[in-house]
Amino acid sequence: MDLLAITGLLLSIFLTLAILSFLFDDNPIYKFAEHLFMGVGIGIGTIEIYYGVFQPKLILPLLEEHRLLSIFPLLLLVLLFAKVTRKHQDWARIPIAFIVAAFAGVKLTGEANGRLLEQVRASMPDLQQLYETSGWWDWDNGGAGVISGLVLVLGLCACLLHFYFSARHNRPMRTISRIGILTLMLSFGASFGFTVMGRISLAIGRAEALLGLDQPNTLIQLGSMEVHRMTATRWMTVGTLLLIIVSIAALRRRTAPDSSTS
Amino acid sequence: MKRTLPILITFVVGVIMVGEFFIPHWRYRALTGEMLEWGIILAAGAFILGLINLVQVHLPTVVQRGTDWGYKAVLLVSLAVTLTMGFANGKERLASGMEATFSYKWIFDFVYTPLSATMFALLAFYIASAGFRAFRARNAEATLLLVAAALVMFASVPIGEGVPVIGEYLVVLKDWTLDVPNNAARRAIFIGAALGAISTGLRVILGLERSHLGGE
Amino acid sequence: MLDLLIRFQNMDRRWVFLGMALAIVLPMLVPFSLPFKVDQRVQDLYDRVEALEAGDTVYISADFDPGSRPELEPFFRTHLHHLFRQDVRVVMGTLWATAPPLVKPILEDIAQEYGKEYGKDWTFLGYVEGKELAIKSLGQSVRKTYPLDDRGNKTADLAVMAGLDAMRDFDILTSVSAGFPGTQAFVLQIQGQYNLEMASACTAVSAPDYIPYYQSGQLFGLSGGMPGSAQYEKLVYASVPPEKRPRLPATSGMNVLSIGHLYIIILLLLGNLAFFLTRGGEEN
Secondary structure: OHHHHHHHHHHHHHHHHHHHHHHOOOOHHHHHHHHHHHHHHHHHHHHHHHHHHHHHHHHHHHHOOOOHHHHHHHHHHHHHHHHHOOOOHHHHHHHHHHHHHHHHHHHHHHHHHHHHHHHHHHOOOOHHHHHHHHOOOEHHHOOEOHHHHHHHHHHHHHHHHHHOOOOOOOHHHHHHHHHHHHHHHHHHHHHHHHHHHHHHHHHHHHHHHHOOOOOOOOEEEEOOEEEEHHHHHHHHHHHHHHHHHHHHHHHHHHHHHHHHHO | OOOHHHHHHHHHHHHHHHHHHHOOOHHHHHHHHHHHHHHHHHHHHHHHHHHHHHHHHHHHHHHOOOOOHHHHHHHHHHHHHHHHHHHHHHHHHHOOOHHHOOOHHHHHHHHHHHHHHHHHHHHHHHHHHHHHHHOOOOOHHHHHHHHHHHHHHHHOOHHHHOOOOOHHHHHHHHHHHHHOHHHHHHHHHHHHHHHHHHHHHHHHHOOOOOHHHOOO | OHHHHHHHHOOOHHHHHHHHHHHHHHHHHOOOOOOOOOOHHHHHHHHHHHOOOOOOEEEEEEEOOHHHHHHHHHHHHHHHHHHHHOOOEEEEEEOOOOOHHHHHHHHHHHHHHOOOOEOOOEEEEEEOOOOHHHHHHHHHOHHHHOOEOOOOOEHHHOHHHOOOOOHHHOOEEEEEEOOOOOHHHHHHHHHHHHOOOEEEEEOOOOHHHHHHHHHOOOOOEEEEHHHHHHHHHHHHOOOOOHHHOOOOHHHHHHHHHHHHHHHHHHHHHHHHHHHHHHHHHHHO
């Protein structure tokens, strides 16, 4: 059992470093890991779809509950799979039409209600109330106040007018459009900042795994020695890193003469 | 017939689904609920269709030892092993302790987790490089972008918050950027996207948009 | 000097990668701790959960996978501790195929820690495909969307589901979301239609997109990325003595994040400095 745990730990370190090896250059070890990722990912997706959808919603209702209504989705599913045949693939248009229409229907009402109406409604600040609660500008309340309310409405209108591509952009329109662009730039800058934050957070997660910081504070049997899981993880990381560097160097040396002759 | 029936189905299903929002009667909800069930099953079927397509594309390459056949073999073998373990473990596949044996859970924990997490973590390095090489204050717009990005990065972490005297003002400015200009820009994008989605949805339901049905 | 700056601008990007790696690894090897404040968005989320009473019900849609684990898992764990501490019934499902093997063991472990009984105090309904269609269906009936729970029991027969069917029957809906389908799809499809009380914990990338939903009142609370998770950890564990606290990954990650951000800001400044100083030289 311990052997499997160690193998698992070693494998996860190897695969982490295999993906990170792409930072040095595209190489066969990375490509191997990339294809493994796709294979396992699709496999997990298929298994979860079977146990989450097909079994409870189709197989059991048909075979155990004898629910006649479930014949219709089965029929649509059969027609959908006709897509893989060259001869009968036109039949797949029926289930595709069904699913596209269902998505279009829910999307239409969802966008209209959840986004369009709610967001327009929320973009009409009560300036009188804002003045009473926060004045013109309140440092203690994130800069809330009349100024922020006005900037919000003017910025929104300027952005919308900037997106109004079919209108002729004469001088006043160009000025408004420029305000819109500047507002968008502030927003995109904030997005960039948050994207950096997200990506570094993910790198922190992997670094913690490589340094064994996410391991429980228990001992692990390595041959005749008993070491802490964190220490064992760090040794494995260093060893695997060296192995990957040597392997990439060897592979590059092997392919270099081939490319020079070609 | 090849197109008329699908267009008719699109119209009927689309109109029924839109009606769900306006008709809160339980009988009508039962009808749309059943249609949603069918839609869920079909969406799952579409995933399986993708799986079949993947095998159709890669298997011949592996059999004929075509370009990159080794990597494609890795993909197909790992897919087959995951599927085998998933079906073999069945309902118990997520039970606690399963990761202690070679199982579906073991594959998830020690193969999928490091691969997936590292794949996304790679972007931290590229974003650093991109920021360094391409993020230049060439004009007013780019300068504003740069200032907003630096402000959000600096004031969102303890090291920025803790700067004496100006730290708390930086946090307020960061919050203000997110709550006011960011809000205005996002709402403009939301309103535009919503109008676009509504018009596309209507075009699909009314049969004006038929690209999903393919060519004749 | 000019020559040096031009060379600096054109240096191999792998040096930048190495610097990034060091900026992340070094603060982990030499840990330090800096205080941070709690954002109003996270405070609102915490306050609403605090106001829940024993026996209230919360639906969690755990829509994340290992690709966003460091950002969302700390929130997810802390949220479960918070809910079970409040003696709240928890029903969880997911719309991400790669989520169940990650989220189910966490829920199971934490429920066990609080002595909660499966089926009575909590349940995991598993995964359902269909994205927005599934969300729409959840709005109508959770029981129909998930006819069986993850263990194969009939969802309708579970004691935890007594009196619960449509999403509006739950007191709170929490969306722990790493993208699509997630918070945005829930807000668009069912939050407005059924007037649900909904909170979101999202990745940092999505946070600027979801702030308008918090501002408009469609979300009562919002936790964005690792800082949001760290702030939530701070609030939830404030009453727990430090020696009894578990390891708080988001809190410890915040200090590393500080150095990472600082590294990027320095790169931006140096890059721009080199650009402005060398621009004249290059033009000549």
